[in-house]
Ligand SMILES: Nc1ncnc2c1ncn2[C@@H]1O[C@H](COP(=O)(O)OP(=O)(O)OP(=O)(O)O)[C@@H](O)[C@H]1O
């Protein structure tokens with residue numbers, strides 16, 4: 001699914017965000033990327049989204065070479081990916097349903113198809129009964145779950161999340177991680193950037209550890 005081969009990222013100001021990073025991710029895996037602030041976690045995710053280009057090396061996603069992808073191909077690439085942010089970035093003047101429907105409206109699907117897929121996505125995050133409410137009526141954890149529903153509504157092969165539990169208390173954070181595990185069980189590859197080591201250690205998934213842009217660990221998280 002993902003293949004980093006000696007990928008380097010040097011920002012225009014000369015700062016090196018990633019140094020010769022190499023690792024592979026199989027389809028269907030669940031893994032964390034961890035490391036201190038500035039280690040390069042978000043840089044790694046932005047490379048996968050083609051928001052940034054590698055400065056060196058080769059980066060493959062589902063067989064597509066992201067080091068050489070044209071701008072015209074980027075929208076097609078992103079249809080294979082769902083993204084969850086720390087601040088879920090919901091639209092507060094739209095219902096839960098409409099928030100989750102956004103990616104499908106952009107794809108131009110018909111109303112019936114959108115209705116079915118949105119309700120399936122909301123069911124996956126246990127929010128079917130909140131479809132017609134507004135984000136302001138929901139708890140923080142529920143809002144984050146709407147963000148996850150929106151990220152998976154177009155059935156991406158890969159789900160990326162950047163500090164998705166950063167604003168949540170430990171109990172809610174564990175609950176949200178459980179939602180990611182449920183989605184992974186249905187076949188989606190899940191990659192989560194997080195520095196919540198205590199939570200990650202309990203989950204026993206693969207963990208890549210970055211330190212100042214270098215990969216210094218790759219294995220099951222342990223305490
Ligand atoms: N656009 C940019 N221009 C220059 N340097 C950048 C840019 N974006 C990130 N960096 C630098 O690259 C390094 C990695 O940043 P990145 O955002 O990937 O870290 P991170 O691991 O996500 O940190 P955090 O936990 O704080 O989110 C940092 O030193 C950062 O200052």
Ligand SMILES: [Mg+2]
Nearest residue numbers: 041042043162
């Ligand atoms: Mg970051």
